[in-house]
Amino acid sequence: MTEKYVENNRRFLISSSSKLLLGLQRSASGFVKFLLLNPVYGATDPINKERLDWERRYKIIGGIARGLLYLHQDSQLRIIHRDLKASNILLDEKLNPKISDFGIARLLLVDQTQVNTNKIVGTYGYMAPEYAMFGEFSVKSDVFSFGVLVLEIISGQKACCVLHGQSQEDLLSFAWRNWREGTITNIIDPSLSNGSRNEIMRCIHIALLCVQENLVERPIMATVVVMLSSYSIFLSVPLEPASIVGGRTRSLRVRDMQSEGESINHASISDPYPR
Numbered sequence: 001m002t003e004k005y006v007e008n009n010r011r012f013l014i015s016s017s018s019k020l021l022l023g024l025q026r027s028a029s030g031f032v033k034f035l036l037l038n039p040v041y042g043a044t045d046p047i048n049k050e051r052l053d054w055e056r057r058y059k060i061i062g063g064i065a066r067g068l069l070y071l072h073q074d075s076q077l078r079i080i081h082r083d084l085k086a087s088n089i090l091l092d093e094k095l096n097p098k099i100s101d102f103g104i105a106r107l108l109l110v111d112q113t114q115v116n117t118n119k120i121v122g123t124y125g126y127m128a129p130e131y132a133m134f135g136e137f138s139v140k141s142d143v144f145s146f147g148v149l150v151l152e153i154i155s156g157q158k159a160c161c162v163l164h165g166q167s168q169e170d171l172l173s174f175a176w177r178n179w180r181e182g183t184i185t186n187i188i189d190p191s192l193s194n195g196s197r198n199e200i201m202r203c204i205h206i207a208l209l210c211v212q213e214n215l216v217e218r219p220i221m222a223t224v225v226v227m228l229s230s231y232s233i234f235l236s237v238p239l240e241p242a243s244i245v246g247g248r249t250r251s252l253r254v255r256d257m258q259s260e261g262e263s264i265n266h267a268s269i270s271d272p273y274p275r
Contacts, residue, residue: 002177002273006019010090010247014262015142021084029037029058035143037069037157043065047162052095053191053192053195054192054194054195054196054199055195055201056095056194057153057154058098058190058195058199058203059095060089060095060153060197061150061153061203061228062145062225062228062229063096063145064084064149064223065146065224066087067097067099067223068084068099068142068143068146068221069221069225069265070219070224071099071142072139072142072220073221073222077106077107078139079102079105079106079107079108080105080106080107080108080115080137080138080141080142081099081102081105081120081142082104082105082106082122082137082141082142083101083103083104083105083121083122083123083126083130083145084145084146084149084151085123085125085126085145085148085149085159086101086128086140086152086153088100088101089149089206090233090252095115103163104121104122106137108138108139112261113138114136114137115136115137115138116134116135116136118135119133120132120135121134124160125148125160125171126144126145126148126149126159127132127141127145127146127157128140128141128143128144128145128215128242129144129213129242130215138215139166139220139221140215140218140220141208141215142221143218143219143221143224143244144210144215144218146207146210146213146221147206147208147209147210147211147241148171148172148207150203150204150206150207150210150213151171151172151187151204151211152171152202152208153185154188154189154192154203154204154207155171155174155175155188155189156191157174157188158171159169159171159172159183162174172211172241172242174186174187175187175204175207175208175241176208176240176241177275179204179208179238180240183205184201187204188200188204198231201226202227202228202231202235205235206219206224206227206228206235208238208241209235209236209238210224211241211242212238212239212241212242213239213240213241213242216241218238
């Protein structure tokens, strides 16, 4: 059941499977949980590095995707997490992921597709631009956060910064630049050198689709789950992902430049898996 990828939270999950409840009872008496954050980001512990090989990271990505699908579509109540990030993904002793911390989650009514709020809460770096700037959130906001998280899992880098000697850039800019320039291997954690290249490339491709600035261009989680499990699903060419600079997204900056008479050229990328 996809429910097993969601940490029990009585505020939202009306019922849970007996299997999940048993796991949580064991948790209270010492069931080991690992924060995804610590073993992935620049881990120096060789045991953690060995445990989080590509096969396990791929399993974690798939588990998170199915957990989000459950929240968005398959649970009795439709839930938007609003703060999906590495530190809110718990790993059990078998490295199965569970989405946790529903403190700022919101319910969607049956006829709702989007909600507006004046109180913007969450974690910058993971927040979709329409939410960070205008307080508009939907299931596509969680999709954006998922895309950022996938790039973190694959790269071993934090969303806020990728270091280059004395300089740094945000992970989305780093990933997009290397995708566009055909140096996609720079995105991949060196410890994943023995992992399936096709799977890793496809996951990066899916992640870039999830972080599109226009929420209409982002897939829903049901589509993401199918994309991850089937190579028969065609992946469209991603555009430059959202990036908030000085409180403005790329599209707003482009709009400003166009109003000032500057021309904008959009490069097309035809190779889905650049070298």
